[in-house]
Amino acid sequence: MILREEGRIQILPPHLVNQIAAGEVIERPASVVKELLENAIDAGATEIRIELEEGGKRLIRVTDDGMGIAPSELPLAVASHATSKLRSEADLHRIHTLGFRGEALASIASVSELDLLSRQAGQEAGERILARDGTVSEGLPESIAPGTRITVRNLFYNVPARRRFLRGERSELARIHSMVKEHAIAMPTVGFTVSHGGKISLRYPAGQPHRTRIAEVLGRELAERLISLPPSDRLLGWIAPPDVHRRTAEGLHVFLNGRPIRDRVVFHAVREGFRGHQIPGHHPVAVIFLDLPPESIDVNVHPTKEEVRFEDSSVVHTLVRRAVREALASAASVPPLDAVIRAPNVEPRAVAEPMADRVSESFGFGTATLDLPRPLASPSTPVVRSTLIDDREVRAFQVRSAFIVVEEEDGLVLIDQHALHEKILYEEILASRDQGIAAQVLLVPEPVELDPAEWQEFVEAREALRELGFEVDEFGDSVALVRSVPAGFESRSVDRLLRDVLARLAEGRRGGSDDLPDLRERLLQTLACKRAVKAGQPLSAEAISDLVRGRARAFQPRNCPHGRPAELRIGWEELNRRFDRK
Ligand code: ADP
Ligand code: MG
Secondary structure, three states: OOOOOOOOOOOOOHHHHHHHHHHHHOOOHHHHHHHHHHHHHHOOOOEEEEEEEHHHOOEEEEEEOOOOOOHHHHHHHOOOOOOOOOOOHHHHOOOOOOOOOOOHHHHHHHOOEEEEEEEOOOOOOEEEEEEEOOEEOOOEEEOOOOEEEEEEEOOOOOOHHHHHHOOOHHHHHHHHHHHHHHHHHHOOOOEEEEEEOOEEEEEEOOOOOHHHHHHHHHOHHHHHOOEEOOOOOOEEEEEOOOOOOEOOHHHEEEEEOOEEEOOHHHHHHHHHHHEOOEOOOOEOOEEEEEOOOHHHEEOOOOOOOOOOEEOOHHHHHHHHHHHHHHHHHHHHOOOOHHHHOOOOOOOOOOOOOOHHHHHHHOOOOOOOOOOOOOOOOOOOOOOOEEEEEOOEEEEEEEEOOOEEEEEEOOEEEEEEHHHHHHHHHHHHHHHHOOOOOOEEEEEEEEEEEOOHHHHHHHHHOHHHHHHOOOEEEEOOOOEEEEEEEEOOOOOOOHHHHHHHHHHHHHHHHHOOOOOHHHHHHHHHHHHHHHHOOOOOOOOOHHHHHHHHHHHHHOOOOOEOOOOOEOEEEEEHHHHHHHOOOO
């Protein structure tokens, strides 16, 4: 449509307004499917059928068994700004339906040929209208089971630029599938069937329990490994262990009050939760359902309603991050040695045997005091040590006093001894502490004089400090008397340590976030790092063997607590290929 009298301001004709609005929401067939699915779910459907042709470009038909639309309201359903889901401004601030904008059907009708057939429970037959080129036909009776059937043909037939922008049939179908999968996870009680060109391509039966539906959508193998997040009244969810990862955020399935969302705050919180457990650049897999009071969120941020705004995003961030961290920490708690490793050729040690030797010769995993190994081997003569892990013989030796080479069934593994030991210790510390960090009581309590800002922070953060392992009293004005420090930090300058921690706490407070879990995490990492064997340290055969066995028991030995890789692997096939052997 050309507006001839250039320069004059005119109100746009409604059909054009709708086309412009459609530009924001309806980008491709999957966007149509999303809107139609949302409508069906809002209508209380328990079975939703989606029929497609040519990746939805030629035809999309969604049939539901929901409450239907009254014949007199059919034309309204395809009119813009017409909705049954909002009545007043107050409703806008406590949205409990997926739709509320009253624009989707009007937008879709402006860029396609839309055919709407619906029947309410009391009616004898359904009624059908056709919308095309901004006009709506008279209603005609047609038989249909109670519910609604919406058919969208030739999407973007009148918007060639958009049509050209669409991908091939398979790619559009894939997008529709992932859209349906998100809703299928969100609504496990609703049945979904997708057929393409007459063949069923996805099918989820109605009335499934959450876990079953997730298993159907994400795959059984992955679902079996999912770790539950500690449930609360605001959050329910599962994460995959850290060795399962994706290249993008595609593995993050987040739902807010039943609505699939792609939200940066929540995504970031999940990744933060995985920090130290997963290699940076890897993306975790998680399914998270958030249940927040509708008045504390704003879903009217973007027309697609996938972005949301939280009244207090730091609360949501903390909620999610903590849940993920707790789940990882509990999954990381290492089972006792004997349960995992059977070493049939080793005689059980006599109880009376002095422990000291053993501990100093090896790492003595599982014991609280970890002495560094006595170097038994010179760096130039690698010790080949074989260790039995799960009845398999594993051979290992040290090179350059820094790396351990392990021969495994499927290839060679090169291990950074410091990074691996650090990770094993980190997991042990995580598992052993109940709450907070263990405290080490100082022989002589140490007074630390604080400046006014530090003193202020100290007075406010007493509880937090205790959780971190500091037992501190007030000792006159602006002097803190330190009675204990986090275990592992006793050799540090108490003065510097306390000031440093106070500074970080203050920083976190200024940033508006409750940074204690992060700080605790960083202290644990520092602790593990300090205690771990260094690069450049020759290791005894016992120590190598201990490390290799510790690796087998570790929850996630592939990276250090800071996320850097702790090992590299070369498969035998790869090795053969490199040597031009077939
Ligand atoms: P919204 O969902 O934001 O209200 P839509 O344009 O998607 O706007 O739909 C307009 C109205 O049409 C809805 O408010 C609802 O009353 C009705 N409607 C649409 N689809 C269905 C359906 N599948 N079943 C029952 N009613 C529907
Ligand atoms: Mg809608």
